[in-house]
Amino acid sequence: MPKLFSQGVFYVKKQLLGAFALAVGLSSVANVQAQGRDNVSIVGSSTVYPFATVVAERFGRSTSFKAPKIESTGSGGGLKLFCKGVGANTPDITNASRRIKKSEYDDCQNNGVTDILEVLVGYDGIAVANSRQAPQMALSLKDIYLALAKDVPGPDGKLIPNPYKTWQEINPGLPAIDIEVLGPPPTSGTRDAFAELALGGGALQIPALKALRGLGSDQAEEIKSAIAALGLPVGVYKAYAESKGKAPSGKDIFKTVAYSVREDGAYIEAGENDNLIVQKLEANPKALGIFGYSFLDENGDKVQGSLIDGVEPDFDTIADGDYPVSRPLYFYVKIAHVGRIPGIQEYAAEFASNRAMGEDGYLPEKGLIPLSDEELAQIQADVASLKRLEM
């Protein structure tokens, strides 16, 4: 017994002492290392992520630079991190599935991130798809708006909570199945773009809403009467003016009306995982799903894209701009970090090169819709000269 006890003591003491010494050592090492960084740090959109990672991988394999580290934080989250300031602890590049907003640009400027390079990468289509076991749908933007908006114009032109339960109620040409759409949550850039392009596009086909959108912020009376005609409480105008600190334009009111998605269960938030939506569509042939074109491209044997305004989402229709629900993809480079952290400009140049972004490049093979030749040449020149973005 005594022998065993003393062994135990030895074991415990040695263990604890060693552990402490190591822990202290580690933390001091970390403090030194935090000062510099030898790999490019990239954050941002989950839509650009699949393309950026492919470039990063090729870049890491074919050059002597380390492969960049890429986090998928969403467009808004990425820009927030990006604009936090300059230094090794902030990201060098952020990806975005929409253009940087003026407010974000100002935020950047205030935090010392004055010089930003904007790189347009290509386009992405947003598909509305269903299972291959069900017939292909042919929708118009107006159908989509009427099916998914929170409030739609009733028979007297006033907005009422969305009454439609089946597709046939919206458009007699559509099947009599329940409206059930799986899509991304509000934090997603895909959702923002879908609301703007599909819901907004559909709402524009309703004359009263189109007229409202055309009104400027100086036409307060017209906006107020348009709000009344739509049956909205007049307080909406005042509430908006108070929360933003300026008079709203017709477009602002239009956005709040047209971009809200119904919350009565017809639109189901399925999380950011697009593969999950594909799996759910396979299991439920009645449902439709909303996701990026690259997932449709990869899962062509399971799901089919619906025609929108008569156009099927495919490579050519999105590149030509015929397919109405497509958006540009960007990334932004912190010019102050170029030269301090190795590989930033080289990575951007690889991204913008013909072998990546060109028509026969490896990115279009992954589902990115490429730029036209003139746009590409312009982008390559911008990257080479580190052109500063002005807003």
Added chain:
Amino acid sequence: MNKDTFKNTKRIEASLKKRYARERRFRLYGQLAVLTGFVFLFILLFDIVSKGSPAFTQQYLKITVHFDADSLGLGASPSEEDIRQANFSGVIKASLRDMFPEVTGRSDKRQLYRLVSIGAEYDLRDRVLDDSSLLGERKDIWLLAHSEAAAYLKGQVSRDIPEAERKLKDIQMDWLDTLRDDGRTRGSFNTQFFQYGDSREPELAGIRAALQGSFFTLLVTFLLAFPIGVFAAVYLEEFAPRNRITDLIEININNLAAVPSIVFGLLGLAVFINFFELPRSAPLVGGIVLSLMTLPTIIITSRAAIQSVSPSIRQAALGVGASKLQTVFHHVLPVAMPGILTGSIIGMAQALGESAPLLMIGMVAFIMDVPGSVTDPSTVLPVQIYLWADSPERGFTEKTSAAIMVLMGFLILMNALAIYLRKRFEVK
């Protein structure tokens, strides 16, 4: 025999039957509960193993490669940098065209090139870097197949699906059949899966970076959480006075154990990254955050283990004149050690499976390079599973399940270690 006794016996017999029946029913319920659990576990394991096991074989195509210096764009004595920049993808394309001279159309050629993984060019480059005498040679080389082609060779894609609905076209299947008939295809154990980091090409993706990241993260977690947890437990159990303050501390520790792990991630972001400016995405920060998360578990289990040490051991030690400190370190702690270790390892196993807090501190990221220290950017196993599950390429489905198998293997290993340690150090 009087009448009453007889009646009672009757009554007892009747109720006895009922009681037996009740017990049998209860056993049945228990067995059903266990069975249901097993059925679910079996379905889960079956699904994962059947999906994941193909990922452990890698398909290769034997291609006659002509290392033509001209088409590589190399001169007489190329430098290492020249070789790095050389056009190996052009060489592979030319070699494929030589093997299938009947292929002419532009789109057909593109389909042909798609049989071979992009990793093959880097493989050829490394071969030439190793041995520059290869230049100008013509040689049969096993090149890694593209994940779509590999799926066909493994029998996962069938020709029955209409051509328009699958990535691999009929003509590509014909080529693969030709190669297979010539004995030019081969499946072998996927060692790359355990050698390399993440990749966007399913056939090149490996789990090494995530494994190493998990190792470094857990190392930091263990080095911090174990000593702090055990000391806290010893102090609270053996030395601390019982009063309001220690009661408050105890309640707080118990509460902390129930805090959702994402909260620790937010704390890590605010304190360690923003305030102390530790590097983002590093196992160091991940380990600190996870150690905060496992601390309560370790403290609670250690206290339970110390409490369960028989008081007679303490009294005997004190009785022969040992000081309080000697009693604790010489007698109580060694006896409590098996319980403490079990609790710590279970806490560590929890930390191994955690991904939510790491999201906030940037460890959910695409990282190709295998981390070499606790400050290199890295990711961990559960995060790698999440990232692969989220990738559009179909080939990642099997990788996801394979990574789950690896993670579960490690969890089983850690739990087995906990059992072993308990047995090994148990003092009877």
